[in-house]
Amino acid sequence: MPNLPDVVLWSIPAFVLLTVVEVVSYRFHPDEDAAGYETKDAATSIGMGLGSLVFDFAWKIPIVAIYTAVYELTPLRIPVLWWTVPLMLLGQDFFYYWSHRGHHVIRILWACHVVHHSSRRFNLSTALRQPWTSLTVWPFYVPMIALGVHPAALAFCSSANLVYQFWVHTERIDKLPRPFEFLLNTPSHHRVHHASQGGYLDRNFGGILIVWDRLFRSFTVETVRPVFGLTKNIDTYNPLRVATHEYAAIARDVRAAGSWRERAGRVFRGPGWQPGPRPAGVPAAAPETVAEHVA
Incomplete structure (x- = not known):
């Protein structure tokens, strides 16, 4: 198959430039609500991103x-052509939606994804706050390999x-x-996703497209200003604790x-x-063991 570019590697200069621009924008045009x-x-x-x-x-x-094993076993082959890449x-993006949704509703998967939601800030650096245990993601994409x-x-x-998701943070x-808000994941939609208010929890899972959320009834429009972070925030900047x-x-x-x-x-x-x-006589778990959860 033809060589495909390393999109993340080529995008690093843009990540750095856009983050600097955003930092400068807050210095010269502060927002009391942001x-x-x-x-x-x-x-x-x-640090979480580098890790x-x-x-x-x-x-x-x-x-x-x-x-590779699945790919070798399947008789199907989809060539990399100008018209097949958009379909891929x-x-x-479709399977990303279900992976993302699964990582919000199954606690052992949430333990991986919670890292990305653990900041009470919402800016371009938040996009870099990535988990260190992403081994839980791969099963959701096996159907693509099998096809x-x-x-x-x-x-x-x-x-x-x-x-793509960098700029929506x-x-x-x-x-x-309206056409962009209807079709695409935008900063407005993703602010809802990172909010900790009850009405915003577990909404707007889309990666590039927001149409999956509209189709599968997990879409919510941004109305009140989001409060970012977890419903029970962690008071630490220690990367190891954030990750685990x-x-x-x-x-x-x-x-x-019990x-x-x-x-x-x-x-x-x-x-x-x-x-x-x-049952009577069985002690309850300590209150601090209740899981943290956000949208």
Whole structure:
């Protein structure tokens, strides 16, 4: 297959330039309502992003092996042509929607994705706050490989999707003209996704397109100004704790569980799931073990 460019690598200069422009814009045109930048928070986001590059490289080894095995087993082949690449991008965006939604409604997957929502700021540096345990993502894209999409083509599409989402992490862009807001994931839609208000929770999962949310009834329009972060925020800038705090919370809840049903629920149910009334004599879990959860 033809060589495809490393979209993320080529986009790094743009990431840096746009972030600097946004920082300068807050200095010269502050917004009392916008969260803006805070040095420790931005440093943590950048550190999480750099760390994710290292860990993602390690995770790629088993993932590429699995994808290659599936690709060799399937008789189907989709060539990389000028007209098939847009279809691959569309397919990847569809499966991204379900991966993203799954990582919000299954707690063990949320433990990976919560990293990206752990900042109380919403700016371009927040886009770089990526998890270090992204090994949970690969199963959602197996159907594409089984349909004959080469693993390298899938990697290209995933990178393009990731790069697109960089610019939607900002409060400096208001709502766009209606056609863009109807079809695409925009800063307005993504602000809803990162908000912690109850009416905004678990909404607007789209990567490039917002039409999946409209089709599958997970769309909400931005009305009141979002409050960013988790419903129970973590007060730390330590990258290791940011990366692992929800896994630690799951472990505490599993240890405190009174039955195997509750243990399974603590791992595989939603992040805010609570068991029913316990039998007499069985102690309840400590309040601090309740999962943090955001949109």
